[in-house]
Amino acid sequence: MQTLKLRHRAVGPLKGKRNTGIVGVVASGNCEALFERTPSEKTCEVDIRTSVVGFDEVWKLVVADFVERASPGGIRVSINDGGATPDVVMLRLMQGAALMEGN
């Protein structure tokens, strides 16, 4: 198992009032992403637990892209990965952000 801890600065806090939310399932080719609010206004923390090693760079790129798109300041995302492809990871991240924003 590998743990990746990525830290980003977002432009601003993620909208919405929901405190926690979870999307996805730990299944083959899928992942679950737990979203929680943190006191920080602009920091976005993404912690990833995966059994598939060697894809650090891809995770970094996908998460950086997500931070740019969603501006998830004040959010901690904890991912349990079941071997999700980058597009599925991005889908889960955007889905989680939408859930927290209450859309």
Place this chain on the structure above:
Amino acid sequence: MTGTHASNQRSSSSSAESAGSKVLDQAGMSWFLATARHRVENLFEPGSFVEFLPPSERVVSPHLDTFGLPSAFDDGVIVGRARLDGTDVLVAAQEGQFMGGTFAEVSGAKLVGLLRAARDNAELPRAVLLLLDSGGVRLQEANAGELAVAEVMRAVTEARSAGVVVVAAVGGRAGAFGGAGLTAATCSAIVVSEQGRIGVTGPEVIETNKGVEEFDSKDKALVWSVVGGRNRRLLGGADIYAEDSFDGFRKAIGEALKRASPFSLKSLRAEQKRLAKRAKRFAACEQAVDMWKELRVPDPAAIRDMDDASFIALLEKHGETSHDAR
């Protein structure tokens, strides 16, 4: 059966497209395809579901990490309370996609805890729904899993003795096998859809142990004719048949809550009698179709291809029922 998957890819109706992110028609959406979380969030009265030990508590398996396997924040079981058409219920939902929805140390303890809470606290809802979706024990934590199954079965019967109605609902991708099949059998009533499968030993396991001549697990029509929801309901292995949708399960579970028989020595004796009669009646049957013939179903070969409405109509005349048993 081979048409099962295709028939489930039901597209959402136009009414659902009106509201922003509500892309899916929740009422008509397939139960079979939904996740456990989706089930608990959409089966009940809106906003009524409250989760115990939610994912943010991170009550995860203490064992999976040792095997280099990822954990899930709810260990594949969601427990809580909710309201179903005006009735307060406790609910547990297994996530069939995570490790096959298996019984393990934490997921088992969540089920046992919920059932024991119902048993011991008269102020809690007097109904427990088990939305089963599991292949049985999680092999990586087999000892804890087997114990969990035994504890869950005991807890179900103890809760029933205390006057709690326990309803099992089966219609997910993993079905209800192994410990989940055993658990279902201890409940007050079983709800099943066409897609739902109930058994103890799964088709692949039978094939591995007895050979492909005994049971071909890749023959989906054969598998469903034996363990599938329609056969189970026709023979009385399940009590109420649900259409594969949220509306279908809501309706069927509501009916199960009303119809569930009390748990007593009398009902156990009736159940024993019913099972003995069934074993005798169908003993000579080689195939599921033979059993349906024995039930005097007019065109038994047509059962697997008919739609749910026709099947429900047929059940009124030919399904085995069990008013005083279970």
